[in-house]
Amino acid sequence: MAKKVPKTEEQPEATPKKKGNKLVLILAFILLAAAFGFGGSYLANKYILPKKAEAAKNDKTTISKDExxxxxxxxxxxxxxxxxxxxxxxxxxxxxxxxxxxxxxxxxxxxxxxxxxxxxxxxxxxxxxxxxxxxxxxxxxxxxxxxxxxxxxxxxxxxxxxxxxxxx
CATH class of the missing domain: 3.30.479.30 (Band 7 domain)
Structure with missing residues (x-):
């Protein structure tokens, strides 16, 4: 009978795992970037932009409803x-x-x-x-x-x- 040879790192079966790991890392990075983008937009709309709009209302050059x-x-x-x-x-x-x-x-x-x-x-x-x-x-x-x-x-x-x- 033929002896089974233990698998080594040089065998081609180990390379698909490396490609799969890279793909997972790329997808994780894309999802993380999208989450930060949406989160930053949400926070800016909720906390920063209303303050600017309020400051514009208090500006002396605004026109009232009757004018x-x-x-x-x-x-x-x-x-x-x-x-x-x-x-x-x-x-x-x-x-x-x-x-x-x-x-x-x-x-x-x-x-x-x-x-x-x-x-x-x-x-x-x-x-x-x-x-x-x-x-x-x-x-x-x-x-x-x-x-x-x-x-x-x-x-x-x-x-x-x-x-x-x-x-x-």
């Missing part, structure tokens, strides 16, 4: 300071924040007054006035708001938002 934004169509206006036939233009689109729907309707009815106020403010500005570091655009928004309220005779516009601006 209304009134968009005003585009302006293309010559800027002042046109020396040496060097004309500069501004294209501007603004929206005005008003207290409620009634104020919105009143402002919409008075749109020629609003447009005239904005044009008169823009005609008095130079490109350098508007392009100042941090003050230029903020000063323009304040000037537009003040001029509209002055011409209207009462405070109707709470804030002016610039939605489009090109200076050429």
């Amino acid at each position: 209304v934004l009134v968009p005003i169509s585009k302006f293309v206006v010559n800027l002042s300071g046109n020396s040496n036939n060097n004309y500069q233009y501004i294209r501007l689109k603004v929206s005005c924040l008003v207290a409620d729907k009634d104020a919105s309707e009143n402002l919409t009815k008075s749109m020629p007054l609003v447009r005239d106020s904005v044009i008169s403010v823009l005609n008095s500005k130079t490109a350098n006035d508007l392009l100042e570091a941090n003050e230029g655009i903020n000063n323009l928004k304040t000037a537009i708001k003040d001029k509209i309220n002055q011409e209207y005779g009462q405070t109707i516009v709470k804030q002016v938002y610039i939605t489009d601006l090109v200076i050429q």
Whole structure:
């Protein structure tokens, strides 16, 4: 009879176990990575994002439920300071924040007054006035708001938002 030879590490039957071990490790790693990904997303949505949303609610620039934004169509206006036939233009689109729907309707009815106020403010500005570091655009928004309220005779516009601006 033939003698049975004990199996050694060099025999081909031992290699399938190594491939199987690698496959199990790869699958375990993938499952672990997926679990950490879902767990991290869950924790971020539960604890981090609500704090950011709450902070945004407490921001002073939020618009209340009663307030209304009134968009005003585009302006293309010559800027002042046109020396040496060097004309500069501004294209501007603004929206005005008003207290409620009634104020919105009143402002919409008075749109020629609003447009005239904005044009008169823009005609008095130079490109350098508007392009100042941090003050230029903020000063323009304040000037537009003040001029509209002055011409209207009462405070109707709470804030002016610039939605489009090109200076050429």
